[in-house]
Amino acid sequence: MIGEVRDLGPEVWLRGGWAMDFWLGEVTREHEDVDWFAWAEDAQRLGDLLVARGYEVLSADDQQLDVVRDGEEHGFAFVTRRRSDGRVLVAGGPWAGTPWPEGLLDGVEPGRLGGLECPVASPEAQIEIKRMMPVWVPERPRRRKDAVDTARLEAALAALHATDDTLVHEGSAFVNFRTYASGEDWGHGFRWLDTKHFRLPAAPLPDTGLLAALIAHEQFRDDYAGGGVLPLGRRHGPFWRRLITPAAYAPVPAADAAHLLRTWADQYGPVPEALEADLRREAFARLTPATTIHHLTGVGEDDFHDWGGVHGEFHELVVIDRAAGHLTLLVAADD
Incomplete structure (x- = not known):
């Protein structure tokens, strides 16, 4: 279903656990749902396309679209850009206008899992989001899976950018x-x-x-x-x-x-x-x-x-x- 959503037309980026797995190139754990980023300007079109393919809308507003089909839920967090510098912002809800971490969607190579390629949020931004979410939203406690995901991403980034003089x-x-x-x-x-x-x-x-x-x-x-x-x-x-x-x-x-x-x-x-x-x-x-x-x-x-x-x-x-x-x-x- 990830490939189907990717190919709908509107730009989308995986975020959360599936984004991590696509970036790492392996399935690291079970996932309860599929999380995405999408442009707020595409919200109506995206919703219509999903409904036309049999998805049921669970909730929809200017901040988030949640849909389900065959028991698999997809959540789309809507974003927009700040005109002055192109920074990606939260599009709606009580946090509208708040900047997402730097480099969230820009210059990130697509993730790949098996034979499927898909745009993903940057691993650096995902680490910051997982670390800061309990600070941004105090009522949401830090989850063990977020700590494990953060450790995996940090280890992969360290290996990717390592400079080693052993040889x-x-x-x-x-x-x-x-x-x-x-x-x-x-x-x-x-x-x-x-x-x-x-x-x-x-x-x-x-x-x-x-x-x-x-x-x-x-x-x-x-x-x-x-x-x-x-x-x-x-x-x-x-x-x-x-x-x-x-x-x-x-x-x-x-x-x-x-x-x-x-x-x-x-x-x-x-x-x-x-x-x-x-x-x-x-x-x-x-x-x-x-x-x-x-x-x-x-x-x-x-x-x-x-x-x-x-x-x-x-x-x-x-x-x-x-x-x-x-x-x-x-x-x-x-x-």
């Missing part, structure tokens, strides 16, 4: 198959190999800790589509960076990792000798001595960002060599 970036390499092609040879298939090399910390960390440090590192904020590394980047390859966690990586034997890369590299026939030498140096030679290798398999098309999917193939391996004190982030892809 020291020592250099990168880029092997472009097209560079080795000649004439009208299209066997390169617009493929390339990108490697980023890091020095491990002196104090040992488990693999999950190293993967978390890698995800938090600035070098991980690379869309691998020409944009390069962006200090505040929200994308990693075709995926939203916030949806990648250490759990998205699965350990893989060196032989299986080598087979994956060989199948990818030779899919149009054997590669030129010079290219083969560079692939061995940058990729294959790192696999055999590795302590562990992790393959990014726990994300897929449902986790693509707004223009994810530009790569025909996208293979990612994290190669950890504890004896050498190195970690290599290896991406084999095409565009």
Whole structure:
């Protein structure tokens, strides 16, 4: 039903528990209803569209519209903008004209849950709302689920914006198959190999800790589509960076990792000798001595960002060599 409401026409944004789950990309708990923000100017049209689709109006005024269908309730809090600075305000009721938290609806990437994408209120604004509601409305006590939701959002934001110096970036390499092609040879298939090399910390960390440090590192904020590394980047390859966690990586034997890369590299026939030498140096030679290798398999098309999917193939391996004190982030892809 969330997708149906989203597609009615009037602009709407999820808020509350479902907004959190869409932003996190997972269902964290059961929800009693679905809460939304909508523009006050769309109130009549929104109500008419919902009624036409079988929703029953439970209550309606200039502050809120509540409807139900098949036992599922939806509540729409109406907002408007202040002309002087565009700040989002409460549209009606006793709090009409009161500003909602800064950045409530502006510049927020859509949330995604499964294959469904939907606009959401910003996580920062949701944290402020959950914290301040008992202050704004004293008769409404702080609920345990609000404290839990706040903790989840804060942890996700901390991971998203983390800057971690646990891993020291020592250099990168880029092997472009097209560079080795000649004439009208299209066997390169617009493929390339990108490697980023890091020095491990002196104090040992488990693999999950190293993967978390890698995800938090600035070098991980690379869309691998020409944009390069962006200090505040929200994308990693075709995926939203916030949806990648250490759990998205699965350990893989060196032989299986080598087979994956060989199948990818030779899919149009054997590669030129010079290219083969560079692939061995940058990729294959790192696999055999590795302590562990992790393959990014726990994300897929449902986790693509707004223009994810530009790569025909996208293979990612994290190669950890504890004896050498190195970690290599290896991406084999095409565009």
